[in-house]
Amino acid sequence: MSRRTLTGTxxxxxxxxxxxxxxxxxVDLPDPDNVDVxxxxxxxxxxxxxxxxxxxxxSERERTAERVGEQEAEIFDAHLQFLDxxxxxDGVESAIEDGLPAEYAVQQAFADPIEQFEGxxxxxxxxxxxxxxxxxxxxxxxxxxxxxxLGDLPEGAVxxxxxxxxxxxxQLDPDRxxxxxxxxGGRTSHAAIFxxxxxxxxxxxxxxxxxxxxxxATVVVDGENGEIAVDPTDERREAASATHEVEIREExxxxxxxxxxxxxxNVGQPVELEGAKAQGADGIGLYxxxxxxxxxxxxxxxxxxxxxxxxxxxxxxxxRIVVRTLDVGGDKxxxxxxxxxxxxxxLGERGIRRSLGPDTDLFEAQLRxxxxxxxxxxxxxxxxxxxxxTVEELDAALETVDAVAAALDEEGxxxxxxxxxxxxxxxAAVFAAPELAERVDFFSVGTNDLTQYIMAAARxxxxxxxxxxxxxxxxxxxxxxxVEAAHENDTWIGMCGxxxxxxxxxxxxxxxxxxxxxxxxxxxxxxxxxxxxxDTDEAAEQATRALEAATRDQVLERIQNNxx
Amino acid sequence: MSTERTVTVVPEAGLHARPAAKFVEAVNDHQSDVExxxxxxxxxxxxxxxxxxxxxxxxxxxxxxxVVDGPDxxxxxxxxxxxxxxxxxxxxxxxx
Numbered sequence: 001m002s003r004r005t006l007t008g009t010x011x012x013x014x015x016x017x018x019x020x021x022x023x024x025x026x027v028d029l030p031d032p033d034n035v036d037v038x039x040x041x042x043x044x045x046x047x048x049x050x051x052x053x054x055x056x057x058x059s060e061r062e063r064t065a066e067r068v069g070e071q072e073a074e075i076f077d078a079h080l081q082f083l084d085x086x087x088x089x090d091g092v093e094s095a096i097e098d099g100l101p102a103e104y105a106v107q108q109a110f111a112d113p114i115e116q117f118e119g120x121x122x123x124x125x126x127x128x129x130x131x132x133x134x135x136x137x138x139x140x141x142x143x144x145x146x147x148x149x150l151g152d153l154p155e156g157a158v159x160x161x162x163x164x165x166x167x168x169x170x171q172l173d174p175d176r177x178x179x180x181x182x183x184x185g186g187r188t189s190h191a192a193i194f195x196x197x198x199x200x201x202x203x204x205x206x207x208x209x210x211x212x213x214x215x216x217a218t219v220v221v222d223g224e225n226g227e228i229a230v231d232p233t234d235e236r237r238e239a240a241s242a243t244h245e246v247e248i249r250e251e252x253x254x255x256x257x258x259x260x261x262x263x264x265x266n267v268g269q270p271v272e273l274e275g276a277k278a279q280g281a282d283g284i285g286l287y288x289x290x291x292x293x294x295x296x297x298x299x300x301x302x303x304x305x306x307x308x309x310x311x312x313x314x315x316x317x318x319x320r321i322v323v324r325t326l327d328v329g330g331d332k333x334x335x336x337x338x339x340x341x342x343x344x345x346x347l348g349e350r351g352i353r354r355s356l357g358p359d360t361d362l363f364e365a366q367l368r369x370x371x372x373x374x375x376x377x378x379x380x381x382x383x384x385x386x387x388x389x390t391v392e393e394l395d396a397a398l399e400t401v402d403a404v405a406a407a408l409d410e411e412g413x414x415x416x417x418x419x420x421x422x423x424x425x426x427x428a429a430v431f432a433a434p435e436l437a438e439r440v441d442f443f444s445v446g447t448n449d450l451t452q453y454i455m456a457a458a459r460x461x462x463x464x465x466x467x468x469x470x471x472x473x474x475x476x477x478x479x480x481x482x483v484e485a486a487h488e489n490d491t492w493i494g495m496c497g498x499x500x501x502x503x504x505x506x507x508x509x510x511x512x513x514x515x516x517x518x519x520x521x522x523x524x525x526x527x528x529x530x531x532x533x534x535d536t537d538e539a540a541e542q543a544t545r546a547l548e549a550a551t552r553d554q555v556l557e558r559i560q561n562n563x564x
Numbered sequence: 565m566s567t568e569r570t571v572t573v574v575p576e577a578g579l580h581a582r583p584a585a586k587f588v589e590a591v592n593d594h595q596s597d598v599e600x601x602x603x604x605x606x607x608x609x610x611x612x613x614x615x616x617x618x619x620x621x622x623x624x625x626x627x628x629x630x631v632v633d634g635p636d637x638x639x640x641x642x643x644x645x646x647x648x649x650x651x652x653x654x655x656x657x658x659x660x
Contacts, residue, residue: 075581075582077582077586078581078585081589081614084592085613085615086612087613113615113619117618117619120621124619126581127618127619130581297623304576
């Protein structure tokens with residue numbers, strides 16, 4: 001296949017070039033030959049494959065434990081147990097008795113249990129994936145199919161696959177693999193999260209067209225634009241390799257003239273904390289807590305939350321962790337919450353509106369867990385409320401914190417009241433910024449929602465993507481207004497939207513006066529490097545010029561020609 | 565004669581991936597036959613099968629009846645109770 005570009009969903013703002021290695025664990029079984037099979041031979045073929053599968057699983061388990069961690073490695077224990085399951089054994093045995101060759105017997109023995117788990121929800125459905133993994137491994141080994149060893153790929157390999165399971169991704173060595181692309185999967189799939197935490201270029205959800213790319217082809221994996229370029233042009237090759245290596249700075253950074261800018265990471269899963277640390281983040285500027293509440297039948301209790309928060313705080317003893325209270329509503333379904341079916345969910349009951357309304361109990365339990373965690377860890381906790389639009393909402397949230405603190409006090413439970421802040425993500429919060437700033441310790445500008453609401457342009461609608469750009473003068477002026485209100489009240493202000501992770505905008509953001517920038521872990525090294533080259537006076541001049549621009553194009557022009 | 569015991573499941577994930585694997589492993593490490601079920605249900609399921617155990621969908625906090633029959637009943641019950649009452653994050657250490 002020659003020069004062609006396929007599109008999917010970019011998982012990491014990184015790109016790289018490499019050579020395609022197809023990973024296909026599935027073996028397609030042809031129709032069984034109509035020949036006599038000897039049951040004893042088939043039994044031996046099955047037993048040999050099971051023995052080989054066991055040793056493969058054991059070595060993958062060991063490798064995963066070393067590379068990723070013991071906890072991740074234990075998924076292989078479940079696979080080993082499924083491998084030896086008496087139900088499977090009996091199923092295979094009776095299918096062989098019926099005259100089927102071993103590989104077909106395996107397929108038949110797994111069919112019912114897989115179907116059984118597939119019909120269930122959440123964690124149960126994941127067991128279907130585990131069973132499929134075990135089944136495919138056995139069939140491949142019986143059929144003598146060769147398998148690409150994901151733990152031992154040639155340097156610069158780009159792995160293409162239908163999908164990558166947690167056990168697959170755990171095998172990938174980020175020092176050798178140039179990237180990967182999958183036919184299925186979205187931004188929140190396990191593979192995409194894994195890619196982000198390891199800063200691995202990746203594109204997911206490319207679709208069946210991915211199968212058109214041949215083994216050995218040269219491709220650029222562009223995780224930023226969500227593209228796979230086959231037989232790329234020279235220009236594209238250079239661009240891809242240029243973004244690859246950036247030195248990781250573990251220490252906090254300052255501008256060339258000494259203004260410290262805190263560079264933090266946004267995370268949505270505890271597994272991403274490790275990646276944030278590895279990329280040199282000073283702390284966590286946005287710790288989304290939705291993962292605690294999604295994909296389960298009942299909300300997490302206070303103790304489970306407490307432990308999760310302490311764990312995060314302990315990982316960054318010198319940094320700050322900004323935890324955002326539960327931000328549901330809009331587009332995230334949660335079975336045990338009675339989320340209304342709204343015509344316009346992004347303008348409906350979401351974020352703090354739910355916490356102060358139907359989800360008060362959850363809000364209080366979360367605050368109790370947070371206040372206890374603040375007392376029991378050396379890390380610095382900050383707690384932030386999402387979607388605040390009125391001063392009354394903030395007052396009510398702060399009163400809830402006081403009430404929770406009083407209750408803990410009465411019960412004799414250790415607690416500490418952390419720094420409290422609001423997310424600036426509604427135009428209303430921008431206009432009310434002076435009053436909000438008097439009441440809190442910090443602001444964090446969520447540019448994705450703020451831009452959507454200021455520009456009246458929905459986040460998911462591609463037709464309005466140009467309008468929905470944080471470099472629109474109206475959005476920049478809103479940010480500037482929030483910064484001014486914050487600083488007049490000695491309130492620090494950060495930014496945790498995607499804008500914060502774009503190195504081309506770093507100088508502008510420093511010039512606007514932001515104290516902290518929080519982004520996907522993978523962009524931390526580049527933004528840190530950029531901050532060190534910024535001069536705050538020049539940055540302030542650039543910001544002033546941008547704020548005076550009439551159009552987005554003028555803004556882009558003025559931040560590119562900063563010497564003019 | 566068989567012996568039985570009722571245990572409240574502690575691991576957060578209930579009897580799913582990791583805890584279930586440890587549980588089935590412990591069953592198969594012993595000689596007695598083991599069956600399990602919920603206290604409020606009469607049906608019992610063979611506990612030496614990962615498929616059977618995970619498909620029960622037992623969640624954290626549920627009471628589980630363990631019925632053992634064989635030469636090492638007490639040792640089996642003790643080992644299984646240990647797995648079911650060890651929080652998930654300590655499971656790794658419990659087995660090594």
